[in-house]
Amino acid sequence: MFNAIVIDKTGDEQSVSLTQVDESRLPEGNVTIDVAWSTLNYKDGLAITGSSPVVRKFPMVPGIDLAGTVRSSDHPEWKSGDKVVLNGWGVGEVHWGGLAQVARLNGDWLVPLPEAFSARQAMAIGTAGYTAALCVDALVQAGVTPGHGEILVTGATGGVGSVAVALLKRAGYAVAGSTGKASESDYLKQLGADSVIDRAELSEPGRALGKERWAGAIDSVGSHTLANVCAQIRYGGAVAACGLAQGADFKATVMPFILRGVRLHGVDSVMAPRPLRLAAWARLARDLDPALIEVIAHEIGLAEAIAAAADLLAGKVRGRVVVDVNR
Template sequence: MFKAILIDNDEAGYRAQLTELAEDALPEGEVTVRVAYSTLNYKDGLAITGKSPVVRKFPMVPGIDLAGTVQASTHPDFAVGNAVLLNGWGVGETHWGGLAQLARLKGDWLIRLPAAFSARQAMAIGTAGYTAMLCVMALERHGVRPEQGEVLVTGASGGVGSVAVALLAKLGYRVVAATGRVDEAGYLKTLGAAEIIDRATLNAPGKPLARERWAGAIDTVGSHTLANVCASTRYRGTVAACGLAQGMDFPATVAPFILRGVTLVGIDSVMAPREERLQAWQRLAQDLDVAKLELMTREIGLNEVIDTAACLLAGQVRGRVVVDVNR
């Protein structure tokens, strides 16, 4: 038997509960992993609370991340005892995920745990940090350099935003952090933000074009915020969009793209190719200050996940939430 968060949706309604399951209940897969740590991401919060139709089949164990040790394997790349991690691939949506003590997965979804990180540190980074690194790589790929000017990070107090601020600052960018929690200014400046702005300056309907300010931006929010970020991005600047905390809509015009040559890059971390994942984790090992990672991390047990998910969606959680599935 193993403990897991299980989501169901039937005549009794939509519900998530901490329960015990038999190992033979696990789905098919080539690799069985004894999970050490998972995380609680925004998508996990949506799945657990039912606020958005994240879960595509029931019952479902949520958790889009996990790190642990191979317990059994028929995949040629993994042997018993290997330390591994997983981000995305629809896990926690269409295939049982990481908020459990055991997981059975396709071997192609896994990568070896980088030597630079412990399992706990890898989950403190998690999909949020890996997504932040993909965003930074996209800005670099499109020629955004520190000397070109300020880079904006929206939703800066959240998981993706916190890691993005820390990464960009270490790489030499002047980072402006937008947040709805201005009381977190000290936290964000410790991560490396040079300036804090209130999200209220970005999240209402704005003009098709605004004063040019950002050389680049990482947006975790979507909706009016993303539209306003694009409208105020400098000529030939780049915006990496990876989230929808404000909404899925994009109430913008084509003006920033055809008059200023702004590039809007979509960041998908779920199905990103293996090579790109490996590069992102290599860069995280190189460019992320582990001391700052600890500053943005809170650890909880599996029995705290459901309550914390509601707090996460209410905007009451900063940084990263690591889940020790064995306590």
């Protein structure tokens, strides 16, 4: 038996509870993992609260991230005792996830835990931080260099934004953080932000073209915010878009793209191929100061994850939530 958060549904009614599960109920997979740490991401919040139809198969153990130790493996790459990390691949949506003490998964979905990090630190980074690294890599590949000017990070106090600010600063960029929480300016500057702007500057419908302001941007907000960000990017700049905290709509015009050569790069963390994942984790291992991980993260036990999911969606959570699945 092991402890897990389990989401179930009867008719239109969803239930969620912390319960004991028999290991015979574990789903198919060729690697069994003793989970040490998990985390809460925005998608986990949606799944646990039922705010959006994220879960497509019931019963479901949520948790799109986990870090732990291989107990047994029929996969050629992994053996008992290996330290591994899992991000995405539909885990926590269609396949049982990481908010449990044991997981059984497809070994193709795993990457090695970087030597630079403990399992706890890897989950303090989680999909949010791994996505931030994918976004930074996208801007670098688009040719946006520190010499081109300031990079804007929207939703800067969230999980993606917090890590993005830290990574960009370490890579030599000047960074502006957008947030609706004026009280968090010191937090963002501690991570590396050179300036902080009010998200209200970006969150309402704006002009098709604004003043050229940013060399590039990382956006986890979507909707009017993303449209305004694109309208303010300098000639030849790029935007890495990875989220929809404000909404999935994108009420923009083609003007920034055809008059300023702005590039909009979509970043997907769920099904990203292995080479991109390994490159992102390599950037994190190289450029993310371990001391900042502790600034970004706070820890809860598995029993607290259900309440924390609601707080996450309500915007009450700063940075990253690390879940100790064994308490």
